[in-house]
Amino acid sequence: MEERELHEMQRVRQETAHVNRVAPKVPEATHEPTFLSRASSRTVREPVVRHLHTSLWPLVVFIFYAALSAFTWAVFCIASKRPIGSKQDYGNQDGYRKELDAILTKHENAIRAAQIIQVVVALITIPITSAICSMALASFIQTGGARTKLNLRQTMALADQGWISPRIWTMYSKVGSLPLYIAFGLTLVGVIFQILQGIFVRITPAQMASEETRYNNHDVPDLPALISSGDSYPTPRVIQLRSILESITENHYEPFLWVKPEGDGMCRNPTQCRYPDYRRDFQIIADSDYPDLWFTPLPSDYNTGVYEELQYVPRINTTVTYTNMTAAEWPSECVRDKEGVFFAEYHSRRPRAYDIDLTACMPTNISDTPWQATHNRQDITEELYLNVTARYEEDPLYYRVTAKTSLGYFELPSAKNGNRAGPLLDNCSLSPIDDWGSNRDSSWDKGLAVRDTNGSYAGNVTQSIGNHIGPLTTLGLALFGEGSYIEKRVSNPSAFIINRTKVYDAEYDAWYTPWSPNCDSSMPLSFAFTSTRECNVDYDHEDEDDIIGEVRSFVNWFSKENTAREAFTVGAYLANKDWLDQARGYTLSYGAKRAVVADQGVTISKTKITIVEIIIGSIFLGLHLLGLLVLAIYAVYGKPFVPWLGGEVMVKAGTVHADILSAAEGHRQWKQTMAACPGFVGDESPTDSVGRIAFGAVAGLSRLRDRKFETL
Numbered sequence: 001m002e003e004r005e006l007h008e009m010q011r012v013r014q015e016t017a018h019v020n021r022v023a024p025k026v027p028e029a030t031h032e033p034t035f036l037s038r039a040s041s042r043t044v045r046e047p048v049v050r051h052l053h054t055s056l057w058p059l060v061v062f063i064f065y066a067a068l069s070a071f072t073w074a075v076f077c078i079a080s081k082r083p084i085g086s087k088q089d090y091g092n093q094d095g096y097r098k099e100l101d102a103i104l105t106k107h108e109n110a111i112r113a114a115q116i117i118q119v120v121v122a123l124i125t126i127p128i129t130s131a132i133c134s135m136a137l138a139s140f141i142q143t144g145g146a147r148t149k150l151n152l153r154q155t156m157a158l159a160d161q162g163w164i165s166p167r168i169w170t171m172y173s174k175v176g177s178l179p180l181y182i183a184f185g186l187t188l189v190g191v192i193f194q195i196l197q198g199i200f201v202r203i204t205p206a207q208m209a210s211e212e213t214r215y216n217n218h219d220v221p222d223l224p225a226l227i228s229s230g231d232s233y234p235t236p237r238v239i240q241l242r243s244i245l246e247s248i249t250e251n252h253y254e255p256f257l258w259v260k261p262e263g264d265g266m267c268r269n270p271t272q273c274r275y276p277d278y279r280r281d282f283q284i285i286a287d288s289d290y291p292d293l294w295f296t297p298l299p300s301d302y303n304t305g306v307y308e309e310l311q312y313v314p315r316i317n318t319t320v321t322y323t324n325m326t327a328a329e330w331p332s333e334c335v336r337d338k339e340g341v342f343f344a345e346y347h348s349r350r351p352r353a354y355d356i357d358l359t360a361c362m363p364t365n366i367s368d369t370p371w372q373a374t375h376n377r378q379d380i381t382e383e384l385y386l387n388v389t390a391r392y393e394e395d396p397l398y399y400r401v402t403a404k405t406s407l408g409y410f411e412l413p414s415a416k417n418g419n420r421a422g423p424l425l426d427n428c429s430l431s432p433i434d435d436w437g438s439n440r441d442s443s444w445d446k447g448l449a450v451r452d453t454n455g456s457y458a459g460n461v462t463q464s465i466g467n468h469i470g471p472l473t474t475l476g477l478a479l480f481g482e483g484s485y486i487e488k489r490v491s492n493p494s495a496f497i498i499n500r501t502k503v504y505d506a507e508y509d510a511w512y513t514p515w516s517p518n519c520d521s522s523m524p525l526s527f528a529f530t531s532t533r534e535c536n537v538d539y540d541h542e543d544e545d546d547i548i549g550e551v552r553s554f555v556n557w558f559s560k561e562n563t564a565r566e567a568f569t570v571g572a573y574l575a576n577k578d579w580l581d582q583a584r585g586y587t588l589s590y591g592a593k594r595a596v597v598a599d600q601g602v603t604i605s606k607t608k609i610t611i612v613e614i615i616i617g618s619i620f621l622g623l624h625l626l627g628l629l630v631l632a633i634y635a636v637y638g639k640p641f642v643p644w645l646g647g648e649v650m651v652k653a654g655t656v657h658a659d660i661l662s663a664a665e666g667h668r669q670w671k672q673t674m675a676a677c678p679g680f681v682g683d684e685s686p687t688d689s690v691g692r693i694a695f696g697a698v699a700g701l702s703r704l705r706d707r708k709f710e711t712l
Helices: 002-022 057-079 097-143 152-159 178-200 223-228 234-247 282-286 471-480 485-491 544-559 561-580 611-638 647-656 658-662 666-676
Strands: 049-051 202-208 214-221 257-259 293-295 312-325 342-348 356-362 378-388 397-411 503-505 510-512 519-521 593-599 602-608 681-683 690-695 708-710
Touching: 057 097, 057 178, 057 602, 057 611, 097 152, 097 178, 097 202, 097 602, 097 611, 097 681, 152 178, 152 647, 152 666, 178 611, 214 223, 214 312, 223 397, 234 471, 234 561, 282 561, 293 561, 312 471, 312 561, 342 471, 342 485, 342 544, 356 471, 356 544, 378 471, 378 544, 397 471, 397 561, 471 485, 471 561, 485 544, 544 561, 647 658, 647 690, 658 666
Parallel strands: 690 708
Antiparallel strands: 049 708, 202 602, 214 593, 257 293, 293 312, 312 397, 342 356, 356 378, 378 397, 503 510, 681 690
16 A cells, blocks of 8 residues: 555656646746745745643543533433432432422522533534544644554545544545544444433423321221221121112212223323223223222322332222022022021012012121231132022022122332332231220120011021121121111011192192102112112002012012122122221221321422433443543643644645645546645654654654654
8 A cells, every 4th residue: 555655656746847847947037036034935944843742621621521411411310310419219308398498499400400501512512522533633643553544635534524524424435544433433422322311311290208298197997907806896887888778879979999090001190090980980890891990998099199108008899790590509508597697588479469589598607707817818709699589480580699809908009109009919018006906795786586577587687797797798688687678678568658648629629649759768779770760759658569569679680680790799899898998987996097198299300211221321421431531631642743633734734745736637636646645744853853743754753751843
């Protein structure tokens, strides 16, 4: 390569000499010679001698840029984990509002400053990178080991900062060099980092925990303490559930019904987790499209916010199946006066063919409590058997009602878990609570006698009932036990007859009964039975046949499998709610309930950036700053004869190669001539006491402090 370039240079010189020989000579001047200045190239002047000086300017430029870049990136990364100026993360701030205001002010100012500086850094990334590269190139062309491979055309591309010029990018095959590629790569890394920083860093509002925004005004029962206590008697709960079943409507507002939110993944805020609109449609409890439903004694939109500790509360859900069976499958335990078994029979024969035949049985021991005093998940299965003679059916129909109930704890939605409710936990460890009153007698009074009147048998009323029975057991006692809708009406239908005094109408000369449109009674679970009136008025109670007719309509619905399943599912949910909702009314002792702590926090701006994005951005920033630092140190260490490689060096190169370049004819020969001229400088007199800086000198410029050089 070097031999070819020397041969090309000799050819150019020969052509130039030939042109000079044939050119006409300029006649000698006939006047006195002109006195030229000392700096003129036409005079033989005394050379200018100078030392090479160390300039710290490259390091100053680097430190300025690195400080701004590192500051913005560090602020954005830190702000994604904790407030600026605080050692605690957003969810672990224990200070009061005055302290938080100081942190908040410092944090907001830092975020705002980082955003402004980010814009500035993005604007100066290319200019700063190019400036440091040009300073380093000034050292490279005078001392670099590979500098002798540079020709004048390549050096011109470097002086023009061709690494940022699209015009020169198209000529990399001809003007490309190792320094040009390094400068281009370093600039590209810096630009990529700025682009990634703009993409990765997103400023979002967040909540910061504080003492003043923390509250614990909600209590939930502690399951082990509740189950082992004797504070809750089953009889009031059965009566309460019975009242609920007869009064609740389809438009019931149910804020404590939790539904698994749609979609997966985390929610940036609670409103992004969409729940179905169940509060206006109570039938969703029985809807098979929403299998993951449960009751919790807290509103379904409850969120513990940014409170540092995860909160766990009890939940209970029941799935009901309603299947037809044969008479042979009827349990042998389902007989009267069987110890521990609930068994009820209702029969009625009326003149107007309002016949009723219904038998209900729960073969399990209702005296036992199926629940264990534990925080862990537990599942129970209850069965209720029905023998129903439906309207227009000659033979009785047999049904098995199976209720599978799961009880345990789940994690409340919070900022830490993506504002999503957690699943039912198989194992849950919570701190113990003192069991107050756990040794009290769980049985209730046994002073009532067995009664069998008018074809009505409500079961062994002296049978002891477990203190915390399952939902289906509670529902079965409420629907078919003593005091139930069917038991009271079949046993004594006349008690429900409404007698209105007849009024004489003189205009029509007739007596009539003044009935009113007011509601007098309601059938249990009427909202779950389609085509059933929610309310019975007074003219529905004229005689005993009317009363038994209402009961007949009620019993007939149990022969419709899908409708009955929905009714039992809703009833089981209401039984669960009535049992687990005790703590909200302060009916539980202090030792049987837990306080739920929430903290909605103080609004603050934070950056949203993942750990992977932090790593990627840090790698690009580190590579860019490391490359600039190496070039800045190289520029300082090299003591360049010019501050940077630019137009000044090119002017001097043009002066040195003026004779050769001026002889080039045409664009092609001009390019060939530039490619043949050396583009580096060196010491033309390395052995003399005073060196001489010249283009094409192979010896590099010495960095010795006392070394002097004649300038170009």
